[in-house]
Amino acid sequence: MSNKEVVLKAITDVFIKRDISAFDTYFVENYIQHNPRIPNGTEVLKQFIPSLPVDFSYEPGIMTENDDIVMIHGCYKNWNGKNMIAVDIFRIENGKIAEHWDVMQEEVASDQSANGNAMFPIK
Template sequence: MNNKELVLKAITDVFVNRDISAFDTYFSDNYIQHNPGIPNGTEVLKQFVPSLPENFRYTPGTVTESNGVVMIHGRYENWNGKNMIAVDIFKVSEGRITEHWDVMQEEVKAEDSANGNVMFPI
């Protein structure tokens, strides 16, 4: 499995299948989190994922990789009551996800945007 496949499988297992065992399978024991609201490691995430609302949905979009860094453009529906569009950035080393960054913004419908474009065209 290449890095893109690994990250996509891990994130799909976590957010689509809500399988918290994916953290043990795909994430490093020394997982570093760069989102300032989440501590390092996977323990908090293992507690957070099962608490997501039943109507939460994640849809991955474009996935790209460069030098061991994988980025996924995705859509989070009902994330804290809002639909969010994000780019999640993962560093992969020795077949495990070792670090994560994200850039997330609330989704704006095309008809409400200044340019008329959708934010997540898949």
């Protein structure tokens, strides 16, 4: 699997299928997290995913890969009651996700934005 395929499979299994075993399959044991609200490791995430609302969903968008870094632009729907647009950045090590950064912002509808452009998806 390419690094992009690893990330897409991991994100799909975790956020769309809500398959907690994906953390053991696609993440290294000493997973490093750079989101200041989430500790290192996958244990907190394994507890968090089942607590997501029934109407939560994730839609992956455009992806790019540069060596061991993969970035994915996606939409988290009903993330704490809001739609959030994010760029998740992953570092891959030996075919598994070793590190994660993200940049998230609340989605603004195109008819409410200063430029009239949608935030997601990229076309």
